[in-house]
Amino acid sequence: MPRALRVVPALLVALASMLTTALAGCSGEPASRTPQARAGCITDFDPAADYFPDKSTLTEATNFTITYHGSYQVLTVKRPYLGGKPMSWVLVRCGAPAPALTGELADAQRITVPVHSLYSGSTTHLAMITELGQAGVVTGVASPAAVADPQIRARIETGEIVGYAPGGQINIERVISAGPDLLVTEGIDDPGYPKLREGGTPVLADAEWLESTPLGRAEWIKVFAALTGTERQAAQAYQDIRNRYHALAAQAAATTPVEALVGTMYSGSWSMPTGDSYSGRLIADAGGTYPWLSETGAENRQLNFESVYARAGTAPVWLVTDDWQTLGEAVSRDSRYGELTALRTGYVWSATKAEDFGSEKGRSLYWERGTARPDLLLGDLVAILHPALAANHTFEFYRRVPR
Secondary structure, three states, rough: OOHHHHHHHHHHHHHHEEEEHHHHOOOOHHHOOOOOHOOOOOOOOOOOOOOOOOOOOOOOOEEEEEEEEEOOOEEEOOOOOOOOOEEEEEEEOHHHHHHOOOHHHHOEEEEEEEEOOOEEOOOOHHHHHOOOOHHHHHHOOOOOOOOOHHHHHHHHHHHOOOOOOOHOOOEEEEEEHHHHHHHEEEOOOOOHHHHHOOOOOEEOOOOHHHOHHHHHHOHHHHHHHHHHHHHHHHHHHHHHHHHHHHHHHHHOOOOEEEEEEEEEOOOOOEEOOOOOOHHHHHHHOOOOOHHHOOOOOOOOEEEEEEEEEEOOOOEEEEEEEEEOOOHHHHHHHHHHHOHHHHHHEEEEEEOOOOOOOOOOOOOHHHHHHHOOOOOHHHHHHHHHHHHHHHOOOOOOOOOOOOO
C-alpha cells in the first residue's frame, strides 16, 4: 500500500478522536451538571460507604419524606400540588455512579447533589435557602420584582440571578438554555414542566404551602438542605426555630385568649381561616381566638360582611395583610370597615412592616421570611395580642396602621 494511503486512515482516526472530544465538551450537558466541575465530589467511590453522615429527620412536616441509601437519597413529595399524586426524586451524591433502581424509582428524575445552580419558582423558598447560607446557588427566580430577601435582591441587581417566568409564563427555551441543575416549583402544576424535563432540566416540586402548621412549613428547609448538602445546618436552624416557637406558644397558652378579627373582604367575600389552617394555627398558638377557629378543614371559609360583623365585629384586634397606610384608606376601600370596633379604636395591625413600599409593589417578607421563621411571626402576634408578655418586642412583620 502506498505510504500516502497508509497515512489517511491514521489521520481519520485522529480526527474522529478530536471530534468526539470536542462534541463531549460542547454537548448539551451544562458544566454545572458535570461531576468533575463540582468541588467536594466523591473521587474514589466505595459502594459500602455512607456518603450522608448528616441525616435529616422530620418532626412536623407531613408532605414529604427523605430516605438515605449510601450514595443517594430518595425525596418523596406526597402531594406535589392539589390533586397531585406522590412523586419521588433520586438525589445522587456528586461523583457516585448512577444507582441501578427498579420499580417506580427506575424512572424517577435524578439530581446530582449538592446543586450549584437552582431556579426558584416561589419566594417562599428563598428565606430557607438564605437561612442555610446558600444564596449563591440561586441563579433564577420566576419574578425578580416580587423578591424581598436582601441577599437574593443583591444577586438580582448584579445579574447573578435572572428571571425566567415573565407574566407568570415560564420561558422554556430560556431555562433549558441556561441549564440550571434543577427548577423548584411553586407547588402547583404547570404545562411547561414536562417540556423542561424533556429538555434535561429536572423539576422538583416544593409544596410546603400544603402543610397546615407553621412549623410543618418551616421544616421544608430540610428539602433545601438535601439539595445543598447542608443537613447539619438545617437541623440546628430548625431546632432553634422550633424551640423558640414552642416557648412562645407556652407563654401565650398561660394567658386568657384574646379575640381577634382576621382577614378582609376580597372579590365580594371575606376569606376566613379555619382552625386547621396555617393562619388559624398561628392565631391559636399566639393566644388568640375567633368564632371560626373551631371549624375544621384547611380551606378558608368565604363569608359575607354581615355574617363576619355579627360574630366578630366587636373584636378588639384586627389582623390584616393589606398594605393600608392609614385607617382612612381601609374605610375608603369598604365603608363598612368603619363599623368594626378594632378600626374605631385604632387597633389594626398589618403584616406589611417589612414590605417594600417603593415603586415596585408586592415584595413582602411576611410571605417570604415568615414561612421560614414562624418563631418570629409568632413573636409578633404574641406581642400584639398580649403586650404585657413582650414589652420591648421589636416587630419583624407587623405594624400598627395609623389613623
